[in-house]
Structure formats: structure tokens, C-alpha cells
Amino acid sequence: MKKWGLALSLILLVGCHAFDSSNNAAIQTRSGSTSTNTQGQTNNTASSVAPTKPGTGTQNNTERIKIEEEQIFRGNLVLVNQQFPVHEVGVRQDIVKVNRHLDTYPGLALYDATIRMSLEVLGQYAAMVDAAGSDNVNHFMITSGYRDEEEQTALFEQQGDAYALPAGHSEHNLGMSLDIGSTLMEMEHAPEGKWLKEHAADYGFILRYPPNKFSVTGIRYEPWHFRYVGLPHSKIMKELNLTLEEYLDKLKDKKSLTVEVDGRSYDIRYVPVTGSATVELPEEHDYTISGNNSDGVIVTISLSQA
Numbered sequence: 001m002k003k004w005g006l007a008l009s010l011i012l013l014v015g016c017h018a019f020d021s022s023n024n025a026a027i028q029t030r031s032g033s034t035s036t037n038t039q040g041q042t043n044n045t046a047s048s049v050a051p052t053k054p055g056t057g058t059q060n061n062t063e064r065i066k067i068e069e070e071q072i073f074r075g076n077l078v079l080v081n082q083q084f085p086v087h088e089v090g091v092r093q094d095i096v097k098v099n100r101h102l103d104t105y106p107g108l109a110l111y112d113a114t115i116r117m118s119l120e121v122l123g124q125y126a127a128m129v130d131a132a133g134s135d136n137v138n139h140f141m142i143t144s145g146y147r148d149e150e151e152q153t154a155l156f157e158q159q160g161d162a163y164a165l166p167a168g169h170s171e172h173n174l175g176m177s178l179d180i181g182s183t184l185m186e187m188e189h190a191p192e193g194k195w196l197k198e199h200a201a202d203y204g205f206i207l208r209y210p211p212n213k214f215s216v217t218g219i220r221y222e223p224w225h226f227r228y229v230g231l232p233h234s235k236i237m238k239e240l241n242l243t244l245e246e247y248l249d250k251l252k253d254k255k256s257l258t259v260e261v262d263g264r265s266y267d268i269r270y271v272p273v274t275g276s277a278t279v280e281l282p283e284e285h286d287y288t289i290s291g292n293n294s295d296g297v298i299v300t301i302s303l304s305q306a
């Protein structure tokens with residue numbers, strides 16, 4: 001564990017409960033209310049209202065949450081690659097044409113008018129680009145966002161399997177990934193690419209196909225492809241140099257991690273789901289639930305009060 005306590009303010013301990021937050025899907029909350037996100041991940045905000053316990057908990061200050069199998073396939077952390085295709089319920093429900101939102105996010109450069117993505121992810125992207133602008137890095141262009149199956153098939157036939165994936169196996173089919181270019185030069189050398197490599201994790205994005213991870217991801221280095229996974233996961237992955245595959249494996253292996261990111265503590269748990277599963281969560285803490293797209297969910301609990 002000590003080896004995990006790297007530079008940053010990232011501290012990992014083993015053994016606890018916890019969770020994350022972001023968006024999507026539906027799940028029961030402590031007071032019995034259900035919040036379905038635009039995307040399939042379950043978010044819960046601790047309510048100040050005294051929860052009505054269903055009477056199943058045996059400990060004080062915990063609540064029991066039932067997780068349905070469908071939750072495995074949706075949420076910010078779903079893994080999509082050659083092995084695990086996009087599940088129908090995993091596709092973001094808030095996909096929009098970006099050029100219809102330029103009033104809200106003026107100045108965003110788009111490769112063409114067809115670019116689509118999750119509206120929530122667009123908001124995060126805009127905030128990120130705005131921050132880069134403050135550092136005088138401002139020649140970004142979105143070159144690709146959400147792709148439907150037909151578009152993915154055409155691309156796969158055009159580019160081959162070293163840089164593209166067959167329909168249903170590309171993150172672009174989720175609505176949470178985007179290809180970002182620079183209008184100055186190739187991303188690998190552009191200030192935009194260097195800035196994103198350093199700062200994207202602060203906004204919930206990861207460089208999905210980094211160099212030297214081909215053996216893990218099966219995809220060669222793509223300095224332009226970013227995937228939204230949300231905080232705190234993006235920062236943990238960056239700090240520990242883990243791809244999404246490796247991060248999910250690590251969570252599964254450890255079962256539970258307590259992590260401190262930017263002064264906030266999180267309990268991040270892997271919960272296997274077969275048919276359904278039940279998990280005990282501490283009351284009065286926000287949490288999020290995302291599937292891993294194969295056999296379980298990641299429950300992220302914010303231990304710090306905002």
C-alpha cells in the first residue's frame with residue numbers, strides 16, 4: 001500500500017467502503033428515492049432528510065442498497081474494448097449535436113457540424129478548454145465524438161484494427177469519448193496535446209490509449225482520444241499510471257480502496273453482481289455507482305462532507 005502513496009495528495013488504503021459520483025442510471029437511495037441519470041450511472045446525493053430505513057440494516061448508520069444487473073452495463077466507468085462491447089443501456093441518453101449548444105459554450109471549434117456527444121461530457125470539456133485558455137493554450141478542435149454503429153463500421157473498414165474498433169466495441173459508441181485535435185499541428189507535439197496530457201484528469205478525462213500500454217488496451221498510442229470517467233477516478237488513474245482496464249482490475253483485486261484526492265476522501269468498492277446484489281453504505285454520504293461492463297459495479301462513496 002505504501003507504494004501507492006505517491007506524490008500528489010493521493011493516498012490509498014485498503015479495506016473500507018466508499019464511492020464516487022457522476023451521472024446516470026437509476027438506483028435506490030438511502031431515503032428510498034431513486035435518481036436516474038441521463039446516462040445510466042446512479043448518483044446519489046445525501047439528503048438532509050432523515051432516511052427512512054427499510055429495516056434491513058443491522059448496523060447503525062448504514063443503509064442497504066439493492067443493485068440490479070442492468071447497472072453493470074452503464075455508468076462512467078464502463079469498460080468498452082475488443083472484449084467488452086457497448087451494452088444498449090450503456091449508451092448515454094444525453095447525446096446532443098454540439099453545434100446546437102454553441103450559445104452556451106461559445107468558441108468551441110468543431111471539425112464539422114455532425115459532432116455529437118453527451119451533454120454532460122460537453123460541459124466538462126468546455127470547462128477544460130476554458131482552463132487551458134487561461135494558460136494560453138487555445139487551439140483545440142473536436143474531431144470526433146459519438147458515433148453510431150454505421151459510422152463506426154465505416155471507420156473500422158477505413159482505418160483497420162490498430163486504430164479503430166468494430167462497431168459496438170468502440171468507446172465512441174458510448175458518447176463519453178472524444179477525439180481532440182489541435183489546429184496548429186499534430187496532437188503529439190501540439191501545446192494542446194501536452195496540456196491535456198497534464199490536466200485532462202482534473203476535469204474527469206483520461207488519455208485512454210497512452211503510449212506503452214498497447215499490450216493492455218490493444219490500441220496504439222492515440223494522443224487525441226480522451227474518455228470521460230469522472231472524478232476522482234481520472235486523477236487516480238493518472239497518478240497511478242493505470243489504464244481503465246488496469247484500474248478496474250485493481251479495484252476488483254483490492255475489493256475496496258480508501259483514497260484521498262485533492263483533500264477529499266473517497267471509499268471506492270468493487271461489488272460483484274450476479275442477478276442482483278446488495279451493498280451496505282454509510283448513511284449521510286454522497287455516492288455514485290457505475291458498472292464495469294462485465295461482472296459488477298464500482299461504488300464510490302464520498303467520505304468528506306462538501
Ligand SMILES: [Zn+2]
Pocket residue numbers: 144172177178179224225226
Ligand atoms: Zn477516438
